[in-house]
Amino acid sequence: MKDEYSLLNNVEIDFSQYVIEEVNELEKKKLMRQFTKSRRKTLFWNKRKAIIAIIALFLIINLGIHGDKVLAGAASFKDSINKWLGINTNGENYSTEIEKTLEGKDIKLTLNEFFTDNSRIIINFNINKKKNDLVDINHKVVPDIYINGKKIERSSDYVGYSISGYKDFVGYDKAENNEFEKETNVILEVEMKELPLTEKEDVKLVFSSLAEEYGVNSSDFTYTFVYDATSYKNDTKVVKVDENITIGDNELSLDNVTITPDKVLISGDSKGFSAHExxxxxxxxxxxxxxxxxSVPLRAEIGNGAYFYRNYVHELPEKHFNINSIKIIPYTFNKINTNTTSVSNDGRIKYIIEDKIVTINLK
Incomplete structure (x- = not known):
């Protein structure tokens, strides 16, 4: 249980809110056996669910089986943008906390956090609607976004969603108290065209589609605030590379590597090379x-916006990559004279072209 309990290091629990009851050894063993069996199913877990399930188990075993108290305590946890980015473990905070609530008729919207860099915007908010109702209209929860008075266009239709109801946070599929189901936590990640960021940005979010869906005036669902992007920008650096891997008419050009608090971007060009085996x-x-x-999980190929996340935290086990350096390792499936080989996912032999490996120092 060592790894699981380590996830609780930064979690604060107010034990005064709970009634302490004794749990006999048989009940403890039964709960632990159920948890051990469930944690083997790693394919169905992400970090948030793992943390909340562990917290729920921790509360039950240590505080007794007073169900309502445990569920109410677990329901107070919510996701954050820092967790979404995978950079919450070192104390940095690159998002702006808003914590302002807007109300109209029978709907209430609370904006928790906002984050942006030069290519994406992430928004965290709570809304007093059930999770399933929002999943059905997920395309309508994306607001119109204005920065410094200019409406920003999206670069694609992609939107990353995290729509979490009460039972998701509790970790109980059969929680009976449906009162908490009336509020849902939503995190959106939207890809935008080049953003005109300076240092402190005037931001306006207009939830026009959501307002129309629930019969609210869009002006009642508009947030205006100042976002400070300096900390994220200050913790970003660019390493000049200017190296090529050339084999005949095929060339992989490496221009720059940009290191941000949450990801590593590799700029360059490619002819005859692919990261996809x-x-x-x-x-x-x-x-x-x-x-x-x-091996890092490259999200796009070099020459097409290549990047990977420094911390892979959305599924267990977590992975934190050591980016003191990276290596670009070319290979072929055609047999060549080499001392190094490996096996591809489909069982083919990969022949490593050793004299063409490029090591990039990122310290």
């Missing part, structure tokens, strides 16, 4: 590993 149109392929030789 099943790309049959590519003549050569490449892997990228961190300083510990752990």
């Amino acid at each position: 099943n790309n049959k149109d590519a003549n050569y392929h490449y892997d990228i590993v961190d300083a510990n030789d752990d």
Whole structure:
């Protein structure tokens, strides 16, 4: 249980809110057995659910089985943008906390946090509607976004959603108290075109589609505030690379590596290379590993906005990459004279082109 309980290091629990009851050894063993069985199903868990389930178990075993008290305590937890970004463990805070509530008719909206860099916007809010109702209209919860008086256009239709109801936070599928189901926590990640960020931005969020859905005037669902982007920008650095991997007419160009608090971006160009081992149109392929030789989950290819997250926290087990350096490792599926090989996901042999490996120092 060591790894699971370590997730509780930064969680504060007010034990004065609970009634302490004795739990006999048989009840403790039964609860622990149920939890141990469930934690093996890692494919169905993300970090938030793991933390909340552990907290619920911790409260039950240590405080007794007074159900209402446990559920009420667990319901007070909610996600944050820092957790979404995977940078909450070191104490940094790159989001702006708003914590302002707007009301209209029978609907209430509370904006918790806001974050942006030069390519995306993340918004965290609570709304007094049931989770299932919002899932059905998820495309309507995205607000119109204005920065410094200019409406910002989205660069794609992609929107990352986290829509969490009371039972998600509690970790109980059969929680009977449905009163808490009336409020839902929502986190949105929206891809935007190049954002005109300076240092302190005048931001306006207009939840026009959501207001229309619930018969509210959009002016009643409008937030205006100042967002300070300096801390995120100050903790971002660019490393110049200017190296190429050239094999015949095929070339992988590496221009810059940008390190932000939550991800690493690699700019360059590619001809004849692919990061996808099943790309049959590519003549050569490449892997990228961190300083510990752990493969990083590249989200796009070099030449097409390549990046990976420094901390992989949305599923268990968590992964925190060592970015003191990265290596670009070219390989081919055609047999060549090399001392190093590995096996692809589909069982083919990857022949590493050792003399073309590029190591980039990011310290």
